Amino acid sequence: MSVESLAQPKVETNPELQPFFPDIPKIPYPIALNILQNMNNQEIQEIRRVSKTWNKVINILKPEIESKSKFIRLLNSMIGDFYNKEKFQQLKTFYNSLSSNLKLEFIHLKNKMNDTILRPAAQIKDSEFIFEILSQLNFQNRKKCILSPNNDGITPFHIATLTFDDKKIVGNVREQVT
Known part of the structure; x- marks a missing residue:
């Protein structure tokens, strides 16, 4: 047996068959032909419809x-640098540019240290922003967010209430939110 006979044969592809197989960029022609010959017209149309729908779904979800x-990249960039007001401002600006649905979802996103957006807000002492975030949530979710510990066991409430005055400010915010 020669080495040439062991070599893989060159695979023919047919660009006309591509619309039927959008997820397989270069499907071998014999395989594609065999699949299509064994399908009836309704099955072929269903493949086309599903692939078009899938592409639409991908295009809709891509921005999200x-x-x-x-x-998450902005949140991760603040690990160990929570007092950096410039980075926090970028994160806050980006968060505020989101739609209200995404804002609600992103409140719960966490960085590598298991911190939400409330951690840097608490570090910077941006009580207005904390109030804005918490006011979007129901009572149970508010409590969960403000008391949710990171990997070090630190909660946004602990950070925001380091002094008695801080406790009064956050207490007032909590009273307004509840």
Whole structure:
């Protein structure tokens, strides 16, 4: 047996069959032909419809996926640098640019240290922003967010209430929110 006979044969592809197989960029022609020959017209139309629908769904979700990725990247950039007002301002500006549905979802997103957006807000002492975030949630979710510990066991409430005056401010915010 020669080495040439063991080599893989060159696979033919047919660009005309691509609309039927959008997830497989270069499906071998014989395989594609065999699949299509064994399908009836209704099955072929269903494949086309599903692939078009899938592409529409991907296009709809792509901005949300990219936004989520950017938000987590900004949140991760603040690990160990929570007092950096410039980075926090970028995160806050990005958060405020989101739709209200995404804001509600992104409140619960966490960085590598298990911190939500409330951690840097508490570090910077931005009580207005904390109030804005918490006021969007029902009581149970508010309590969960403000008392949710990170990997170090620290909660946004602990951070925001380091002094008696801080406790009064956060207490007033909590009273207004509840």
